[in-house]
Amino acid sequence: MITLLPSIINVARENNLIINERSLTKKEVLCKCPFCLMDASRPKKFYLSLNPKENIFKCWYWCDLFYYNRDMQEK
Numbered sequence: 161m162i163t164l165l166p167s168i169i170n171v172a173r174e175n176n177l178i179i180n181e182r183s184l185t186k187k188e189v190l191c192k193c194p195f196c197l198m199d200a201s202r203p204k205k206f207y208l209s210l211n212p213k214e215n216i217f218k219c220w221y222w223c224d225l226f227y228y229n230r231d232m233q234e235k
């Protein structure tokens with residue numbers, strides 16, 4: 161069965177995250193971070209990275225430690 165979009169991307173869309181459409185075909189999809197909002201005033205920056213293959217996401221700016229740690233614990 162082929163899904164049109166990976167689920168984490170759908171979740172992002174359902175939550176009205178601003179996705180960098182040009183990154184949709186890439187391994188990591190970028191969007192505006194709804195947690196720290198550090199990219200809100202920077203039009204070309206997308207700090208939240210979604211990984212559709214592993215269904216994980218992380219913020220490369222303010223939130224990254226938190227998600228990094230959680231990620232490590234799960235492995």
Ligand SMILES: [Zn+2]
Binds near residue numbers: 194195197207223
């Ligand atoms: Zn963030």
